Amino acid sequence: MSDLLSQKLYLASDLTDGEFAILIESDSFDEELRRLADLVRRSYYGTDVYVRGLIEISNYCRNDCYYCGIRRGNHFVERYRLTRGEILDCCRIGYELGYRTFVIQGGEDTFYSDEMICEIVSAIRELYVDCAITLSLGERSYRSYKSFFDSGANRYLLRHETADSEHYVKLHPPEMSLDNRKRCLFDLKRIGYQVGSGFMVGSPYQTTQNIIADLRFLQELQPAMVGIGSFISHHQTPFSNFRSGDLKLTLRLISILRLLFPYSLIPATTALGTIDPVGRELGILAGANVVMPNLSPVNVRKKYELYDNKICTGEEAAECRHCLTRRIASIGFNIVTNIGNVKEMKDKCS
Numbered sequence: 306m307s308d309l310l311s312q313k314l315y316l317a318s319d320l321t322d323g324e325f326a327i328l329i330e331s332d333s334f335d336e337e338l339r340r341l342a343d344l345v346r347r348s349y350y351g352t353d354v355y356v357r358g359l360i361e362i363s364n365y366c367r368n369d370c371y372y373c374g375i376r377r378g379n380h381f382v383e384r385y386r387l388t389r390g391e392i393l394d395c396c397r398i399g400y401e402l403g404y405r406t407f408v409i410q411g412g413e414d415t416f417y418s419d420e421m422i423c424e425i426v427s428a429i430r431e432l433y434v435d436c437a438i439t440l441s442l443g444e445r446s447y448r449s450y451k452s453f454f455d456s457g458a459n460r461y462l463l464r465h466e467t468a469d470s471e472h473y474v475k476l477h478p479p480e481m482s483l484d485n486r487k488r489c490l491f492d493l494k495r496i497g498y499q500v501g502s503g504f505m506v507g508s509p510y511q512t513t514q515n516i517i518a519d520l521r522f523l524q525e526l527q528p529a530m531v532g533i534g535s536f537i538s539h540h541q542t543p544f545s546n547f548r549s550g551d552l553k554l555t556l557r558l559i560s561i562l563r564l565l566f567p568y569s570l571i572p573a574t575t576a577l578g579t580i581d582p583v584g585r586e587l588g589i590l591a592g593a594n595v596v597m598p599n600l601s602p603v604n605v606r607k608k609y610e611l612y613d614n615k616i617c618t619g620e621e622a623a624e625c626r627h628c629l630t631r632r633i634a635s636i637g638f639n640i641v642t643n644i645g646n647v648k649e650m651k652d653k654c655s
């Protein structure tokens with residue numbers, strides 16, 4: 306039955322809610338899902354794995370998401386911000402190591418005005434014309450997003466985290482809204498960004514129906530990138546006692562996402578590598594095709610701890626790059642020096 310469902314998902318890139326529930330809740334057919342996801346990924350991307358250099362520019366955040374280690378209510382965090390010069394240094398090191406995408410990520414830090422972000426983006430754009438600039442700076446106005454885009458940013462990552470409004474209020478304080486998160490995502494698409502979204506797997510109170518709502522929302526959004534990571538608790542948050550998300554379920558969902566969005570860029574996240582020593586390799590084998598090594602200065606890495614025991618907080622950028630190259634090669638894939646844009650959706654009949 307589920308083998309037929311995997312085939313149906315492969316051929317139609319869709320299932321009914323009931324069929325999705327069967328696939329999500331059973332581990333009996335993971336192998337078939339993985340096989341088909343690999344087939345689809347190879348037809349679009351071969352064995353190429355794209356790297357994105359992640360620069361975590363600030364761990365200040367005005368928000369208080371209950372699952373996040375750098376939420377504003379966590380008074381134990383030692384806060385930091387990178388200067389424009391430090392950010393450009395990270396880009397220089399990254400470029401020399403072969404990165405052609407820089408991901409500028411941070412909490413929602415109001416210190417960085419639109420003008421400051423535009424200046425940083427323009428400076429990177431001017432120095433590295435052959436690179437993509439991805440921003441991941443949370444919720445902002447249409448006008449802000451447009452000014453960043455006009456300054457040279459091409460991509461924006463903003464996970465919706467959960468598409469179910471009742472579940473959303475269990476994970477976020479009352480001043481945050483799912484509607485605004487969705488508004489941001491559609492604004493970003495309208496402006497012309499390659500948009501990335503995604504959700505946590507195994508977050509507190511999550512049900513199968515919530516996951517199906519996430520898949521349906523992603524179908525509506527049609528993002529270029531889909532990032533999912535297992536929920537991992539942080540000891541200084543209200544969710545400190547909740548169990549982490551399940552590796553198997555996360556891998557199954559990566560395969561399902563590859564079949565739903567054959568063309569998409571799917572990262573094997575650091576969270577996967579945190580819950581299992583070879584989690585990122587397993588993520589690639591399940592259908593992912595992107596890794597995001599850290600380019601942030603080593604002295605701030607540990608301070609950007611969204612969840613407990615985050616890996617790769619001690620290595621220099623070059624070590625991270627070489628370590629990942631070895632890991633990806635060990636499973637028969639290869640990291641490429643390439644801007645790594647999303648591919649066009651192919652016509653299934655051609």
Ligand code: SF4
Pocket residue numbers: 366367368369370373374375376377411412413443
């Ligand atoms: S998840 Fe993002 S928006 Fe929420 S508190 Fe953490 S950094 Fe801020």
